[in-house]
Amino acid sequence: MFKTQNNKAWFLVLPVLLLVGFSAILPLMTVVNYAFNDTFGNNAFFWVGLEWFREVIRSERMHDALQRQLIFSAIILAIEIPLGIAIALTLPKRGVWASLTLVLLALPLLIPWNVVGTIWQLFTRIDIGLLGSTLAALGVDFNLGRDAIDAWATLIVMDVWHWTSLVTLLCYAGLQSIPEAYYQAGRIDQASRWAVFRYIELPKMQGVLLIAVLLRFMDSFMIYTEPFVVTGGGPGSTTTFLSVDLVKMAIGQFDLGPAAAFSLMYFLVILLISWVFYTVMTNLDQEKEEVPE
Amino acid sequence: MAKITLSNLAHTYFPYPRGEQDYALKTIDLTWDDGGAYALLGASGCGKSTLLNLISGLRRPSQGRILFGDGDVTDAPTAERNIAQVFQFPVVYDTMTVRENLAFPLRNRGMKKDYIQSRVDQVAKMIGMEGTLSRKARGLTADVKQKISLGRGMVREDVNAILFDEPLTVIDPHLKWELRTQLKKLHQDFGHTMIYVTHDQTEALTFADKVVVMHDGRIVQVGTPEELFERPAHTFVGYFIGSPGMNLLDAVIDGNVAHIGEHEAPLGGKFGHLTGRTQIGIRPEHVTVSRTGGLPATIMRVDDVGRHRILRAEVAGAPVAVVLPEGAALPADDSCHLIFQPEKIGVFADDWRMAPEHPQDRSGS
Amino acid sequence: MTTIDPTFAKATSPRRSRDNTKLHKAMSRGMLILYILFLLVPIYWLVNMSFKTNTEILSGVSLLPQDFTWHNYGVIFSDSTWYMGYVNSLIYVLLNTLISVTVALPAAYAFSRYSFMGDKHLFFWLLTNRMAPAAVFALPFFQLYSSVGLFDTHIAVALAHCLFNIPLAVWILEGFMRGVPKEVDETAYIDGHSFGGFFLKIFMPLIASGIGVAAFFCFMFSWVDLLISRTLTSVNVKTIGVAMTRTSSATGLDYGVLAAAGVLTIIPGALVIWFVRNYIAKGFALGRV
Numbered sequence: 001m002f003k004t005q006n007n008k009a010w011f012l013v014l015p016v017l018l019l020v021g022f023s024a025i026l027p028l029m030t031v032v033n034y035a036f037n038d039t040f041g042n043n044a045f046f047w048v049g050l051e052w053f054r055e056v057i058r059s060e061r062m063h064d065a066l067q068r069q070l071i072f073s074a075i076i077l078a079i080e081i082p083l084g085i086a087i088a089l090t091l092p093k094r095g096v097w098a099s100l101t102l103v104l105l106a107l108p109l110l111i112p113w114n115v116v117g118t119i120w121q122l123f124t125r126i127d128i129g130l131l132g133s134t135l136a137a138l139g140v141d142f143n144l145g146r147d148a149i150d151a152w153a154t155l156i157v158m159d160v161w162h163w164t165s166l167v168t169l170l171c172y173a174g175l176q177s178i179p180e181a182y183y184q185a186g187r188i189d190q191a192s193r194w195a196v197f198r199y200i201e202l203p204k205m206q207g208v209l210l211i212a213v214l215l216r217f218m219d220s221f222m223i224y225t226e227p228f229v230v231t232g233g234g235p236g237s238t239t240t241f242l243s244v245d246l247v248k249m250a251i252g253q254f255d256l257g258p259a260a261a262f263s264l265m266y267f268l269v270i271l272l273i274s275w276v277f278y279t280v281m282t283n284l285d286q287e288k289e290e291v292p293e
Numbered sequence: 294m295a296k297i298t299l300s301n302l303a304h305t306y307f308p309y310p311r312g313e314q315d316y317a318l319k320t321i322d323l324t325w326d327d328g329g330a331y332a333l334l335g336a337s338g339c340g341k342s343t344l345l346n347l348i349s350g351l352r353r354p355s356q357g358r359i360l361f362g363d364g365d366v367t368d369a370p371t372a373e374r375n376i377a378q379v380f381q382f383p384v385v386y387d388t389m390t391v392r393e394n395l396a397f398p399l400r401n402r403g404m405k406k407d408y409i410q411s412r413v414d415q416v417a418k419m420i421g422m423e424g425t426l427s428r429k430a431r432g433l434t435a436d437v438k439q440k441i442s443l444g445r446g447m448v449r450e451d452v453n454a455i456l457f458d459e460p461l462t463v464i465d466p467h468l469k470w471e472l473r474t475q476l477k478k479l480h481q482d483f484g485h486t487m488i489y490v491t492h493d494q495t496e497a498l499t500f501a502d503k504v505v506v507m508h509d510g511r512i513v514q515v516g517t518p519e520e521l522f523e524r525p526a527h528t529f530v531g532y533f534i535g536s537p538g539m540n541l542l543d544a545v546i547d548g549n550v551a552h553i554g555e556h557e558a559p560l561g562g563k564f565g566h567l568t569g570r571t572q573i574g575i576r577p578e579h580v581t582v583s584r585t586g587g588l589p590a591t592i593m594r595v596d597d598v599g600r601h602r603i604l605r606a607e608v609a610g611a612p613v614a615v616v617l618p619e620g621a622a623l624p625a626d627d628s629c630h631l632i633f634q635p636e637k638i639g640v641f642a643d644d645w646r647m648a649p650e651h652p653q654d655r656s657g658s
Numbered sequence: 659m660t661t662i663d664p665t666f667a668k669a670t671s672p673r674r675s676r677d678n679t680k681l682h683k684a685m686s687r688g689m690l691i692l693y694i695l696f697l698l699v700p701i702y703w704l705v706n707m708s709f710k711t712n713t714e715i716l717s718g719v720s721l722l723p724q725d726f727t728w729h730n731y732g733v734i735f736s737d738s739t740w741y742m743g744y745v746n747s748l749i750y751v752l753l754n755t756l757i758s759v760t761v762a763l764p765a766a767y768a769f770s771r772y773s774f775m776g777d778k779h780l781f782f783w784l785l786t787n788r789m790a791p792a793a794v795f796a797l798p799f800f801q802l803y804s805s806v807g808l809f810d811t812h813i814a815v816a817l818a819h820c821l822f823n824i825p826l827a828v829w830i831l832e833g834f835m836r837g838v839p840k841e842v843d844e845t846a847y848i849d850g851h852s853f854g855g856f857f858l859k860i861f862m863p864l865i866a867s868g869i870g871v872a873a874f875f876c877f878m879f880s881w882v883d884l885l886i887s888r889t890l891t892s893v894n895v896k897t898i899g900v901a902m903t904r905t906s907s908a909t910g911l912d913y914g915v916l917a918a919a920g921v922l923t924i925i926p927g928a929l930v931i932w933f934v935r936n937y938i939a940k941g942f943a944l945g946r947v
Contacts, residue, residue: 003771003772003773004771004772004773005772005773005774006772006773006774007774007775008774009768009771009772009774009777010768010774010775012764012765012767012768013764013765013768013769013780015760015761015764015765016761016762016765016784016824016828017780019757019761019817019820019824020784020787020820020821020824020825022817023787023795023799023817023818023820023821024787024790024821026798026802027795027798027799027801027802028798030798030801030802031794031798086689087689087690087693089686090686090687090689090690091690099932099935099936101690101694102935102936102938103931103932103935104694104697104698105694105697106931106935106938107697107698107701107924107927107928107931108697108701109878109938109942110878110881110882110924110927110928110931111882111923111924111927112881112882112883112884112898112899112923113882113883113884114884114899114902114903115899115902115920115923115924118704118902118916118917118920119700119701119703119704119920120700122703122704122707122913122916122917123699123700123703123704127716128707128715128716128719128913129703129719130699130703130719130721131700133719161696161697161700165697166942169938169939169942170939170942170943172939173939173940173943179382179384181380181381181382181384182384184346184349184351184371184378184380184384185378185380185384185442185445187350187351187370187371187372188349188371188372188376188377188378188398189397189398189401189445190372190398190401190402191397191401192401193682195397195401199386199388199389199397200386203386203387203388208939208943211943211946215942215943218789221791222791222792222793224791224792224793224885225884225885229903242791242793243791243792243793244793246791246793246794247793247796247885250796250797251796251797251800251889256797259797263793263794266791266793266794267790267791267794270786270789270790270791271786273789274782274785274786274789275782277785277789278781278782278785281944281946284946370679
C-alpha cells in the first residue's frame, strides 16, 4: 500500500512510545549501569569496565547453561516443526469439526505457564500422576527429581504438548490460503501425495513456517516458568537453562553485575533473531502485496 | 482417446435438494465426439464449470453416468480418467522451473527421460517459451504463467480430453487472440478432444467446431456457430449469440401470420396451435428499413459501432435493433417501416423454438 | 472411435489407488485423534484430581473420582488468599488489555497509513521488546517500580506487561488495518468527517474483529505470565500464579486445591477462544498470516 509521508504521525505513536519506553528503556539503563559498575550497596558505584562480561564469558556455569539451552532449543525445533506440519495436514478443512479441532488444539496455548508446569508435574508424579504411575507399573524407573534424562524427557514432552499447536495453527493458516484449483491441478497432473506436499503445500507454507521456526526458537530460548515449576532447574543443574540461571543469579544470589552483563549479551542474541524475524515478516508482506490472491 | 458420453447427468450442491431449483445442473444427455473442438458457452453461474468438473472427476455427479468410450468412469478418480484441465487462473508450481512445470504430468506417469525432454521442447515451442525453460516459475507475469498452464495441459499426448475453464480471463486482450489461434492450431495438429468453457461468444464461435450453449443448468442447444446464429433453439441462444442479440417480440401466432400488437408480420411457415408465451425472433441482420410496407416503427436512436450502424427502434412498444447496410439512408422523421424476412423469423413458445407444420419455403434456411 | 484407450482400461481395472487414498485418510484421521488425546489427557488428569479429596489422591491412581467432591473448589471460593488471587490477576490483566489496545490503535493506524521519519526503526524496536526475555527485565522492573513507589500494585504489573503487549497489539492491529483500503479514509475525509469522528465511527467498526483479536492476545499473554507478576507483587496484590506456586512448594500437600486452582485458570481462555478461533494463527504470527 502506498503510504503518505507525514511526520505528524509521530503524535499518534507517542503514547506507545512513552509507555513502552518507560518499561523498556529505564530498566535497560539500570541493567547497563550494573553491567559496567560494581557496588557495595548504599548506591555507591564504581566503574569496572568489561570485567563482568569477561567473568560471565569465562564462567563454566554460563557455558554449560548455554550449551543446555542450545541443545534444548534444537531438540524442540526438530520435534515440533515436523510434527506441527504433519498435524496441520491432517486437519479437516472446513465445517464444525475444523472449528472444534482448532479450539482443542489451541487450548494448551492459553494455559498460564506455571499451570502448564503444574499440570505436568502432577501428571508425571510416580505416586499420584497418571503418566508417572503408568510408567512405574510398566517397570520403568522414572524419577525426574533424580534422573537428568527423565527430567529432560519430561520438559521436552511438556514443551511439545504446550507449543506444537502453535506451529500447527500457523501451518494451517498457510494451507488455508492455497486456492482449491492447485489441488485440482495436482490431481489432474496425477501428482502423488508427496508431490502435492512438496510442490504445492510446502512452497505456500514457507513464509508461515519461517515465522513458526523463529517464534519457537526464540520462546524456547527464553523458557523459564515451566522448568522452574517442574524441575526447579534440577536435578543438580541439568535443566538450568539460560533464563532459569539468570533469575537465580539476579534474584536468588543478587550477583547483580554478572547478571546484568549476562542479560545484555542475552538481549543481543535476541536482538539478532528479532532482526531476522523482522526481515522475514516485511518480505512476506511485500510478497503478499505483489500477488494479491 | 475416446468419445465422452454423459447420460442422465445431474448435480446439486445441496445434500438434500428440495426440488429442481436446487440443482446446479439439471438432467443432461450429451455425447462429445472424439477429437472434436467444443465450446461450452453460457452466462456466469449457468453450471458450465460444474459440468466441466464432473467430466474431469473433481466432483462426483449426484445422478447419472459418465462414459469414456464404453467404460463407465462415474466413480473413477481424476487421475484414472486421464484428462487434462486448464483453469481460469494460472496454476503453476512456483518452486519449479518452467521446464519442470511442463514435465511434471509426464514425470508423474513415469515416462522415459528422453521422451519427456523432447516432448517438453515441443510444447515449449508451441507456446513460445523455448527461451525461458530454465527460469523459475515464481515471479513470472500472470499471462506467462497461464501459458505454462496451457502447455502443461497439452504435454500429455494420450489424454482423453483437454478441458479449458475460461483460460483466457487473465490474459491481456491483445494476447487473447494470439493464444486462441494457437489453441485452434494445436487442435488441428494433435486432434485432442477439447472442451472450452467460456462466457464470451466470440471466443466460443472462433474456437469451436461445435458450441454447446447452457442456460440455467440446462443444455439449450448444441450446434455449429452457423446453426446457433441461423436457427437458435431457445430464446436465450438467440439473445446471447450475436451482437446485438436477436430481437424478440411477443406475438400471437395464427397460421402463417404473427400478430404483434395490432400489426401483422408474415412467417416462413404455417404453425399449428401454440400454448404458453409465444414470441417471434428475428436477427437484426435480417431486418430491413423501408419507407412503405412492413411494420410501422418509431426510431429511437442510431448507434455507430464501427463496422456498421445499428438502428434502435420500437415496434408496438418493443425494442427492435436493425443492422443498417453501409450507406443506407434514413428517413428524416422518427417513423419508418421495418420488414422482417419471413423465412428468417423464428417462432418460440415458452422460449423453445417451434417447427412449422407446413414449411412453405425451405430454400432460405 | 469407440474403442477404449488401452492406457485408460489399464488404469481403471485395479482399484488400488482409491483404496490408498482411503487408507491415507483413515491414517491421518487416526493421527489427529491421537494427537488431540495427547493434548487432552494431562488436562483431564488435572480436572480429575480437582474433584478428588486429598486422601483419595494420595491413596493411589484412579481414572475417575471415587469420592466425588466440590470441596477443593469450595476452599478456593471461601479462602480470600485464593479467590483474591483471581481477582488481583483479573484486575491487572484487564487494566493491561485496556491500556495496550487503547494506545496501540492510533499507533497502528499511523504505521499502516503513513510513512514518517524513523517509522521502520520504531516498528523494529517495538518488535524487539515483544521478543525480549522477561527474565532480563525481572530485576530492573523490581527496582524501577520500587523506586517510583508502585511496587505491589495492580498498575505496576499492568504497565510492566505493556512492554510486550503493546508491541503485540500494534503488530496485530496494523495487520488488520492494512486490509482496509485507503479509499475508505479518503472518502470519509471528503464527506467532511474529522479524524476523530472518522476513526471512532467508521474505522473502528471496520476493524472490530482485529480489535477483538488484539484484546484477546493481550489478555492471554498477560494472563499466562508468572515471572513478572511474581516479581512485582508481594502481599497486597498476590496473583493467582503466585498463590499456586507457594502452595505447591510450602505445604506440598494440598494437591486437590492446587488442581482446582489450575482448572480455574484454564477456563477464561477456553471460554473466549471460540470467538477468535479463525484468527489464532494471525495473532501468534503478530498479525502476519
